[in-house]
Amino acid sequence: MTVHLDARPPTVEARAQARAPRVRFSRFDMKYSPYLYVAPFFVLFGIFGLYPLVYTFWVSLHDWDLLAVDHEFVGLANYTALMGDTDFWHSVVNTLGIFVLSTVPQMLLALWLANLLNRQLRARTTFRMAVLIPNITSTAAVAIVFSALFGQQFGMFNWMLDLVGLDPIGWKTNRYASWAAIATMVDWRWTGYNALIFLAAMQAIPRDLYESAAIDGARSARQFWSITVPLLKPTIIFAVIISTIGGLQLFTEPRMFHAGTNPIRGGPLRESQTMTMYMFENAFAPHFNFGYGSAVAWLLFALIAIVALINVLLIRKLGGSVTGED
Incomplete structure (x- = not known):
């Protein structure tokens, strides 16, 4: 070796x-x-x-006819025309009106429902699953059902009004009544979804805070507004932004609600025509002016950004915080 x-x-x-x-x-x-x-x-x-x-x-930026081969560049002419288009501004007001009537009650109901589901209830899992059923239901099916419920002659809501001696409401011909009907449909479909988001955030809040507040004599309502809501600020902001994006892009609900009377116009006199419906009307049948419809889409994008920013600023002022800092 x-x-x-x-x-x-x-x-x-x-x-x-x-x-x-x-x-x-x-x-x-x-x-x-x-x-x-x-x-x-x-x-x-x-x-x-x-x-x-x-x-x-x-x-x-073009006069873009879908049926034409050449498209003329017109610069900001489509946006200028929109500024003077009364039907466009009518759709903007409809969009904002339905958005306010649907989003504000929806957030409040979702908070209340989440707080209820966060308690020691029997069959909590069943109730939590049940609140999600409206969200997984087909939008078209929901719209058809609610359209029947708000029918002028045979709708359940007018029948209930007649029972108490009130005159029937033209849910599909009155502008503000149609807003309320469509907002009710949106609230029914999305409240449970937002409630589950709030519930998940509530379960992450330390129980010690509630126990300390209870020892100090704070009741359930005081604990909710002084502890739960401030600590839910990030989640509330998220839910409000998502609801803003969806609420300002309503299309299926108002279109199916007026399925028998000029659906794309939101009723005979554009009672509930939203910006997305107006965009569709101009971009496709009957006008086929894709340039004009694209301008509506960009203004809708700007409106969503502005409203979402306003909502975030308002939510940041909500309630304060547990530590006294915002």
């Missing part, structure tokens, strides 16, 4: 040189791998979200 007495361990420099590629790869991995992980989302968003958004703005 031969023994190599001259074998020496590698020097510090040699070990450092051997580890250098692995160190560089580790640094590269820590620095750039997060971008690679999130890249698929941004690639897909750029293809299916950002590009159509920018292209829609480009279309809005």
Whole structure:
């Protein structure tokens, strides 16, 4: 057996040189791998979200007839025409009216329902699953049912009014009545969904805060407004923003509600025509002016951003916080 007495361990420099590629790869991995992980989302968003958004703005600068081959560039003429379009402003007022009538009661009812489901109730899981049933029901089916309930001659609500000696209401011909009917439909469908979001946030609140408040003599209502609501601010802001985006883009509910009387116009006299319905009317049948409809879409986008910002600012002023800081 031969023994190599001259074998020496590698020097510090040699070990450092051997580890250098692995160190560089580790640094590269820590620095750039997060971008690679999130890249698929941004690639897909750029293809299916950002590009159509920018292209829609480009279309809005043209007299873009879907049935024509050439499209004339008109600059901001479509936006200028919209500023003087009474039907457009009518749809804006309808959109905001239905939005207010649906979102405000919806948030309040969802908070109350979540607070109720957060208590020690029998069959809590069953009740929590039940409140989600309206949300998973087909929008078209819900709209058809509510359209029958608010019928002029054979609707259940007018029948109930007749029982107490009140005159029937023209739910589909009166502007404000149609707002209330559509808002009721939206509230019925989305209140349970928001209640579950609030419930999940409520369950993350430490019980120690409620126990301390109870020892200090605070009743349930006081605990709700002084502890629950302030700690739910981020969740309330999220729910309000989501409701704003959905509430200002109503299309199926008002269209199906007026299924028998000029559905795309929201009734004979545009009683409940929203901005999305007005956009559809101009972009597709009967006008086929895609440039004008794209301009409506961009103004709707701006309106959603403005209303969402206002809602966030209002929610931030809500209630204060447990620590006394906002």
